[in-house]
Amino acid sequence: MKNFMITLSVLVFCFSSCKKEIKAETENTITADGVKVEEPIAEKPIDSAAEMKAWAEYAAPGNPHKMMADETGTWNCEMTFWMTPNGKPEKAASTAEIKMILGGRYQEANYKGTMMGQPFEGKSTLAYNNASREYTTTFIDNMGTGMMVAMGKYDEKTKSMELKGEVVNPVNGKKTPYREIYTIVDGKTRKMEMFDVKNGEEYKSMEIVMSKK
Incomplete structure (x- = not known):
């Protein structure tokens, strides 16, 4: 079939x-x-x-899709946020259920947890385009009404991928760039770092350390 x-x-x-x-x-x-x-x-x-x-x-599906499939399972996510450059870090936690969909062509992750004292739910997808040879990630959650979309490539030497995109600032309605660095630390550990731009300068706004159950 x-x-x-x-x-x-x-x-x-x-x-x-x-x-x-x-x-x-x-x-x-x-x-x-x-x-x-x-x-x-x-x-x-x-x-x-x-x-x-x-x-x-x-x-x-090829080797990049097999690499995504290796992450299938349940992950504990320890999240740290910085609202401003050098600001006080805020902590949160969630659980991610990761699976492959559509015949092993895409990865889907569903997050549930608590953020800023409120129930948090999010969904991400990850794709590897065989034609363009690059990754695309999307993310939506119940903390807003927009979709984050970023694209980039995987570096075998650093075991990480850098993805770049734009997000609309709800305060002023303007698009600002952001980037993610997703690192395969080891077989059961992943790290995602997000960098935003404020007042024309990039700063680290989020870090998620994921541990597979």
């Missing part, structure tokens, strides 16, 4: 792509009266076998 679904997905993508095989690009030309106009240029036909192979490779 799993192989059938992969094949079906590939066929759907290929069919969609084939319909766009003669997708128009444009090229500027100048008419006799000096006016620039755009004329369509037909794309070169794509070999169907090569296209099928590319989609199959795009859809198949």
Whole structure:
């Protein structure tokens, strides 16, 4: 059944792509009266076998997905927050249930705990894109209404990935950059560090040490 679904997905993508095989690009030309106009240029036909192979490779989980699957299970999360640079640290704790979804292609983590005296729930997803060769992480929780999205790559030497994104500051409505460093400390320990920007300067705003049960 799993192989059938992969094949079906590939066929759907290929069919969609084939319909766009003669997708128009444009090229500027100048008419006799000096006016620039755009004329369509037909794309070169794509070999169907090569296209099928590319989609199959795009859809198949690989070693990065196996690395994500190694984290399946329950994790205790010790969280530390800093509201301002060099500010007083605040502590919180949660539990994360991590699993792989959609045929081992994505990782999903569900967090539950207490933060600032209030019940806390959050959900994250992690993906490795075979085509772009980079990771994408998303995070939502019951402490807001926005979604955090960051992208980056894994460094085998440091056993960590650096992910960068933007978040909207609810105080002024402006987007500000943030980044995460996610480190594989050992087989049962992970560390996530988040860095925000305040008054034009980056500072460490959160650290989570995760221990697998």
